[in-house]
Amino acid sequence: MRSLPFSVVSKPAGAACNLDCSYCFFLSKELLHDAGSQQMSPATLRAFVANQLDSHPDGEVTLTWQGGEPTLRGLPFYREAVRLAEELRRPGQRVTHALQTNGTLLDDDWCEFLAAEGFLVGLSVDGPAEFHDVHRVNKAGRGTHAQVVRGWEYLQRHGVETNVLCTVNSANGDHGLRVYRWFRDELGARFLQFIPIVERVPAEDLALAEQGWTGPDGARLLYRQAGNAVTSRSVGPAQWGRFLCEVFDEWRARDVGTVFVQHFDTMLAARFGQYSLCVHAPECGTALAVEHNGDIYSCDHYVEPGHQLGNVHTDAFSDVLTGPQQRAFGSAKRTALTAQCRRCPVRWACHGGCPKDRFGTSVDGEDGQNHLCEGYFQFFTHSSPTVERMAQLLNSGRTAAEVMREG
Numbered sequence: 001m002r003s004l005p006f007s008v009v010s011k012p013a014g015a016a017c018n019l020d021c022s023y024c025f026f027l028s029k030e031l032l033h034d035a036g037s038q039q040m041s042p043a044t045l046r047a048f049v050a051n052q053l054d055s056h057p058d059g060e061v062t063l064t065w066q067g068g069e070p071t072l073r074g075l076p077f078y079r080e081a082v083r084l085a086e087e088l089r090r091p092g093q094r095v096t097h098a099l100q101t102n103g104t105l106l107d108d109d110w111c112e113f114l115a116a117e118g119f120l121v122g123l124s125v126d127g128p129a130e131f132h133d134v135h136r137v138n139k140a141g142r143g144t145h146a147q148v149v150r151g152w153e154y155l156q157r158h159g160v161e162t163n164v165l166c167t168v169n170s171a172n173g174d175h176g177l178r179v180y181r182w183f184r185d186e187l188g189a190r191f192l193q194f195i196p197i198v199e200r201v202p203a204e205d206l207a208l209a210e211q212g213w214t215g216p217d218g219a220r221l222l223y224r225q226a227g228n229a230v231t232s233r234s235v236g237p238a239q240w241g242r243f244l245c246e247v248f249d250e251w252r253a254r255d256v257g258t259v260f261v262q263h264f265d266t267m268l269a270a271r272f273g274q275y276s277l278c279v280h281a282p283e284c285g286t287a288l289a290v291e292h293n294g295d296i297y298s299c300d301h302y303v304e305p306g307h308q309l310g311n312v313h314t315d316a317f318s319d320v321l322t323g324p325q326q327r328a329f330g331s332a333k334r335t336a337l338t339a340q341c342r343r344c345p346v347r348w349a350c351h352g353g354c355p356k357d358r359f360g361t362s363v364d365g366e367d368g369q370n371h372l373c374e375g376y377f378q379f380f381t382h383s384s385p386t387v388e389r390m391a392q393l394l395n396s397g398r399t400a401a402e403v404m405r406e407g
Ligand SMILES: C[S@@+](CC[C@H](N)C(=O)[O-])C[C@H]1O[C@@H](n2cnc3c(N)ncnc32)[C@H](O)[C@@H]1O
Pocket: 017, 021, 023, 024, 025, 026, 066, 067, 068, 069, 070, 100, 101, 102, 122, 123, 124, 165, 166, 167, 195, 196, 197, 198, 199
């Protein structure tokens, strides 16, 4: 059978984290497991790596570590992961490594290793301190900006390839230009990804969710994609659209070809029928998540009962991907589009957005409209003429950056 291209994020330290970001529902996922260690065992690591390699017999394999905070699993675990990949890979198979981190525990030892092994690192930063420190706090509730910037500096000093992941939320949502310029001019970042915070929650759980998923009596709530209320930490639909438009205008005027913003690259690729971001692809279902105990889930945003597909010890990734449950999960993204989406002029770029955010009502009164639709529509409509022009330039053998000279 032909192997499907797919990706997996895995959680070597489970949902454990040294921070307590107020919008982070991933922390609640520890409730899925019995109390005890959330550390991925050597046996599960081996099964995970072998399963990945077996399911990509001829392609390139990326081992992506996430969390919780994956650096809590310690450097020896990753040295072993790299060694195992080398031991188990077939001739001609290439293995690359990626780590998504809050950056606060990075030091010279870590960064020397990450550089030597060619890791691609995603670093979470929500812009300048005045915004970042609102939500990205440690267990004592203190902002973590200074530690994250120190982590960035270690990464730079050792030449580690780094992407910045910036969530867009209630604190920074009205400041797209300031955030973008800070990344470009003060941090010196060149690869940026913006993720909208949409903390969807049933109305009856909203009060608890606003307190960070733990009530005064210590009651905890397992986060699920359910309900149609959102926390006050979430970005608003129009705010999300304005944020992206502000960043786009600055990028289009100055930075095409020198700063890479995932949403803009994705849009240009979609113009050529290629989909690099599941959120704006016609279908999804090829981005799996693996918990520390090896349990496999449909997607990192659906680590919840009802979406478990198997376990790395017993089920091949290639089988769970092509099984009926996951195929239905992936194609529902297309088949469940509302009539408003189906006739939308920017559907080619948007594709209705992520199913987890489809809890709004369409203009026709139909359920299942993306909560962020207004913002997506605004952004994709605003940027379409420029993207179209870039596509024309590329088709005529020129560079997309030439669009900047055209004013
Ligand atoms: C869950 S963290 C795990 C890795 C690491 N601890 C970090 O912060 O980068 C992965 C990414 O998810 C983002 N994230 C956290 N809470 C989120 C939420 N409610 N919605 C969308 N993304 C979220 C984080 O900001 C981070 O960029």
